Amino acid sequence: MLNRKLIATCGALALTFGLAACGGDDGGSATEGTLEGASITVGSKDFDEQLILGNISKLALENAGADVTDEINTGGTDVTRAALTSGEIDTYWEYNGTAWISFFKETEPIADRIEQYEVVAERDLEENDLHWLQPAEFNNTYALAFPSEAAEELGNPETLSDLADLIAEDPDAATLCVESEFSARDDGLPGMEETYGYQFPKDNVTVLDTAIVYSAADKQDPCNFGEVFTSDGRVSALDLTVLEDDQGFFPLYNPSPVFTDTVYSEYGEELDAIFDPISAALTQEEMTALNERVSVDLELPEDVAEDWMSENGFI
């Protein structure tokens, strides 16, 4: 608990002064050169947020003097995870919720961010010799969103519970676009409907490609509500309103840098010192803004990562 507060304070200070203030040193120089001689391969999954996170890792490790091999954009979740467990890559950012549901095949998520992280970290260390560093502040979970300008016609819903009224009174307006994964997962639509005690009319749920869900919801064609990711830059860019998960159903998806034992057993302390302040500084607001620059403004993930790292004094 103390540790977490410390990190949070460091993060806040880092943001305020544009320095990583931990230990009172200048953030950049504090960890500079600590990984001299280390050779680390960095991977990432294949979507925008992951490309940014991968580049953040790469820059942080290079800044500390490590010899970094760039395997960013390794593939989908399964491919990237397999690359890590086989030692093909040494690190990538994984979400605690994904590990819990997909890797450990659990069906009941844990509501507390730190608890969820600790269970996953402990289990992955025990079973797979993988080391989870402190999780980032931001949470990239599922949510339902609708275009803000349509609020009135949809009865001004604010929470997922509010949708019960809409479904009861105006079922034709209760249209929802989802991607196939969300329609089948326990931590997706089926579980959400069960928790909230309502069901979207069956013919009103349209399965679409992930990328198209955003524009479909924005245009209200063919659906008023879309399944979105909370840290996705398009949520704010398209002016979508996210419904609050008032019953706390959706699992937490805070990412942590995950390292193989080969690297962590040798450089564990140094890696903690490098990444903990970075994770603390990656708040919901910061990550969403970074994602927006890549997904909406089409900037390169490596440029966005570099700007952010130097602005925050990490390099």
Added chain:
Amino acid sequence: MAALETATSADVAATSRVAAPSHRPTPLEWWGMPVFLLVVGTATYLWISSQDLDSIEARVLSRDVLVERTIEHIQLTLVSTVIVLLIAIPLGIVLSRRWARPAVPVVLGIANIGQGVPSIGLLAVIFVAFGSLGFTPVVIGLVAYSTLPILRNTLVGLQQVDPSLIKASRGMGMSPLGVLRRVELPLAVPVMFAGLRTALVINVGTATLATFFGAGGLGYVIFSGIGLNRDTILVVGVVLVSGLALLVSYLAGMAGRLLAPRGL
């Protein structure tokens, strides 16, 4: 002759395969495919039944989901194929007339563009151009994608009719329309059915992409299986789609034989 040049060897092979047999189908030809599909279907069913399905697998592999997705898939395939027939056969007939010859390379060129573009790209372009999602734009995409084989085979089928037969029919006093209806088209039927088979198989395959554009279909099962890392789901999706493709191909082949003129 331009049309014949564009016919691929696969079409020619399909042509001779369908056109050659003059006898009635043997029992093996009648029953081989249905029995094969039944065996594969039953084997898959038994394998899935023996598996301990988790909640995600049970959800996607429920009877309701599979029946609904299969019906959607059949609807997409049938509607698009019927539209293709309505467009491509009249167009093929018109293009086979002597006076339309200069237009042949142009029309085939356009039809070739439809098939040359990768299918998911074509659907995406139509989605952008249309600005909406669902059944209609996907059907338009399927139509654009499968027009070529039927158009080309109609054209080739009509062009390969022996000109002396047409001359003889005209000499007997038949009108040009009568010659088309009673001589040319019946003789072109086997080749045209080969085109229909190709179009059906293309449509069954391409319709798996409909799930990305809100039109459902069995692609949902396949891509859920990949996305959720569940092999059971993936295998069921693949078996259903390939079974459907083999089934429609078989049905069209049999129909082509029954409709072909006797003694050919």
